Amino acid sequence: LAKTTQPISMDSYEGQEVNITCSHNNIATNDYITWYQQFPSQGPRFIIQGYKTKVTNEVASLFIPADRKSSTLSLPRVSLSDTAVYYCLGPSRRALTFGSGTRLQVQP
Amino acid sequence: DVKVTQSSRYLVKRTGEKVFLECVQDMDHENMFWYRQDPGLGLRLIYFSYDVKMKEKGDIPEGYSVSREKKERFSLILESASTNQTSMYLCASSPAPGGYTFGSGTRLTVV
Numbered sequence: 001l002a003k004t005t006q007p008i009s010m011d012s013y014e015g016q017e018v019n020i021t022c023s024h025n026n027i028a029t030n031d032y033i034t035w036y037q038q039f040p041s042q043g044p045r046f047i048i049q050g051y052k053t054k055v056t057n058e059v060a061s062l063f064i065p066a067d068r069k070s071s072t073l074s075l076p077r078v079s080l081s082d083t084a085v086y087y088c089l090g091p092s093r094r095a096l097t098f099g100s101g102t103r104l105q106v107q108p
Numbered sequence: 109d110v111k112v113t114q115s116s117r118y119l120v121k122r123t124g125e126k127v128f129l130e131c132v133q134d135m136d137h138e139n140m141f142w143y144r145q146d147p148g149l150g151l152r153l154i155y156f157s158y159d160v161k162m163k164e165k166g167d168i169p170e171g172y173s174v175s176r177e178k179k180e181r182f183s184l185i186l187e188s189a190s191t192n193q194t195s196m197y198l199c200a201s202s203p204a205p206g207g208y209t210f211g212s213g214t215r216l217t218v219v
Contacts, residue, residue, distance in 0.1 A: 034207075036208075041212075041213065041215075042210075042212060042213070043112075043198045043200070043210025043211055043212055043213055044151070044198075044208070044210050045210070046207060046208065046209070049207070087150075087151075096141075096153075096208060097153065097167070098143070098150050098151035098152075099150050100148065100149070100150040101150060
């Protein structure tokens with residue numbers, strides 16, 4: 001099971017781009033990296049998943065370098081509603097393991 | 109949209125009671141999971157199931173059991189509730205590892 005490390009918290013202002021980096025040193029060759037978002041009193045919600053290079057959807061972009069030992073979730077032009085906890089998930093053959101995540105606070 | 113429905117949003121139970129938390133999914137997913145979430149500890153895996161009548165222990169199974177008699181339903185059972193089981197309980201389902209859909213959670217208080 002690949003252990004992931006990400007910052008505990010980050011602060012930003014509306015309209016800024018936010019980048020959250022996660023390290024995953026033991027990732028296996030065929031593992032994907034997945035990011036989830038969680039608002040208070042709700043279950044986590046899938047944001048994006050990638051294997052290498054760059055993946056983009058309507059919510060975020062995910063950058064994974066060639067060595068795949070880290071990944072960066074990029075949220076363009078954040079708004080107050082992006083205040084949430086973001087989880088980078090370690091791949092697992094059994095079930096996903098969630099760490100404590102990164103608490104993003106977006107200020108006006 | 110996949111829906112994962114947890115039977116109760118809030119529950120208050122007494123110490124020693126047997127508690128059932130129900131979870132139903134409507135997309136024919138093989139995999140179902142129970143997590144608990146506590147402040148500062150993130151989500152911790154209690155039990156999961158890859159098939160009907162199949163179950164595997166997660167990271168913190170002590171004090172819990174599960175039942176999966178039908179594919180769409182995965183129940184978490186607290187045999188004798190204790191105050192340290194006061195928590196937010198989250199159920200999830202997926203067609204494969206990754207791509208989880210979570211329910212809204214059940215906030216359980218044991219008094």
